[in-house]
Amino acid sequence: MAYDTPEDLQEKAAIMREFGRLRAAGLPVPAELQTKHVNATNDGYATGPGPGGRIPDFLLPDQEGIPRSVANLSGPNGLFLVFYRSADW
Amino acid sequence: MIAESGFGIAAVSYDSQETQRQFAEKYRIRIPLLSDRDSAVIRSFGILNNNIDPSLRAHGVPHPVEYLITPEGLVIRKYFVPNYQHRVAASAVALREFGVVSDEAPTVTLRSGALTVAIGLSAATAFAGQEIGFLAKFALEPGWHVYGAPLPEGYTATSVTFDGPAVAHQSFELPEATPVRMDVLGETVPAYSGSFQGLGSLLLRFPLDDGRIVLSGRVSFQQCGATVCEAPETIPFELPLILERFMDAPRSK
Numbered sequence: 001m002a003y004d005t006p007e008d009l010q011e012k013a014a015i016m017r018e019f020g021r022l023r024a025a026g027l028p029v030p031a032e033l034q035t036k037h038v039n040a041t042n043d044g045y046a047t048g049p050g051p052g053g054r055i056p057d058f059l060l061p062d063q064e065g066i067p068r069s070v071a072n073l074s075g076p077n078g079l080f081l082v083f084y085r086s087a088d089w
Numbered sequence: 090m091i092a093e094s095g096f097g098i099a100a101v102s103y104d105s106q107e108t109q110r111q112f113a114e115k116y117r118i119r120i121p122l123l124s125d126r127d128s129a130v131i132r133s134f135g136i137l138n139n140n141i142d143p144s145l146r147a148h149g150v151p152h153p154v155e156y157l158i159t160p161e162g163l164v165i166r167k168y169f170v171p172n173y174q175h176r177v178a179a180s181a182v183a184l185r186e187f188g189v190v191s192d193e194a195p196t197v198t199l200r201s202g203a204l205t206v207a208i209g210l211s212a213a214t215a216f217a218g219q220e221i222g223f224l225a226k227f228a229l230e231p232g233w234h235v236y237g238a239p240l241p242e243g244y245t246a247t248s249v250t251f252d253g254p255a256v257a258h259q260s261f262e263l264p265e266a267t268p269v270r271m272d273v274l275g276e277t278v279p280a281y282s283g284s285f286q287g288l289g290s291l292l293l294r295f296p297l298d299d300g301r302i303v304l305s306g307r308v309s310f311q312q313c314g315a316t317v318c319e320a321p322e323t324i325p326f327e328l329p330l331i332l333e334r335f336m337d338a339p340r341s342k
Contacts, residue, residue: 012140016140016142020145040140041138041140041141042140042152043140044139044140045152045169046135046136046137046152047136047152047154047167047169048134048135048136048154048156048167049134049135049156049164049167050164050167051164051165051166051167052163052164053163053164054162054163054164055134055156055158055162055163055164056130056133056134057162058123058125058130058133060101060123060124060125060130061106061123061124062099062106062109062121062122062123062124063106063109063110063112063113063121063122063124064110065106066121068099068121068123070158070160070161070162071160073097073099073121074096074097074158074159074160075092075094075095075096075097075160076095076160077094077095077096077159077160078095078096078097078157078158078159078160078165079096079097079098079099079156079157079158079160080091080096080097080098080099080155080156080157080158080179080182081099081100081101081155081156081157081158082098082099082100082101082155083100083101083102083131083134083136083151083152083153083154083155084100084101084102084151084153085102085150085151085153086102086103086104086147086150087102087104087108087109087111087112087122088104088108088112089146089147
């Protein structure tokens with residue numbers, strides 16, 4: 001679902017707060033709240049450029065500190081680029 | 090399998106270079122892990138998750154998206170899933186994009202009348218929440234057909250369906266069927282002949298216990314030859330799959 005109205009946004013904030021409270025207290029999260037929380041955190045889910053579109057240029061260090069771009073990451077046919085949440089949590 | 094197809098692989102997160110280095114070392118990851126410390130690249134792609142309060146550590150994470158791009162930076166295909174518990178397996182990408190299947194991946198072969206069907210998973214192992222692929226290769230003896238879609242009422246189209254609690258969502262696509270005049274029926278219906286194949290995906294439920302599971306499914310079809318059309322058939326099958334245990338990320342404190 002999308003959270004559009006002020007009431008929706010209040011509900012979304014309440015879901016986020018309750019989820020955070022249970023997690024912080026080390027308490028189990030009920031399945032229903034878990035589902036609501038997934039919906040809330042996916043509100044406005046955006047997936048970036050689509051097929052045929054161009055990705056933005058980037059230059060980022062890898063784990064060895066080597067600057068990386070599409071040019072030096074690609075194989076002869078291109079690149080599979082994955083965005084992930086975190087290596088830390 | 091992706092690398093063998095001439096594509097590089099890299100992954101981006103907002104972690105520091107040092108965190109990426111420890112993570113790569115701990116799990117022996119050899120692909121480049123890129124450090125987008127201030128989420129500037131995540132923002133430039135337009136995939137920053139705006140639902141997270143800036144005061145929280147999680148602020149700055151992207152929505153889970155994967156791109157297959159050309160060396161010039163054009164998007165060939167984009168994969169996205171409902172949340173981070175769900176991921177498209179590399180094996181599913183390799184199967185869909187390049188038709189590559191691991192040698193260890195389980196396959197089952199079914200035969201009935203003039204039809205042989207081989208169904209194989211894209212990988213022998215998976216994680217709960219992952220989307221894996223499957224391939225169904227059909228072969229018919231000369232002169233025989235099975236029906237495609239759409240069909241008039243009373244006919245059974247060719248399909249592959251998985252059952253059971255481990256599968257949260259599935260899809261299966263066959264190429265477009267050719268209209269064929271069935272003399273024995275006096276009708277023209279979409280049908281397949283010879284060899285053809287369909288590609289499917291299975292989104293595994295999350296969470297699931299790790300260990301060996303059996304995925305059960307069924308192939309439905311109706312065979313038609315020059316002089317006889319058989320009754321619709323449904324053949325059950327089973328494919329084993331090993332569910333791997335989730336690893337916890339190391340804490341870099």
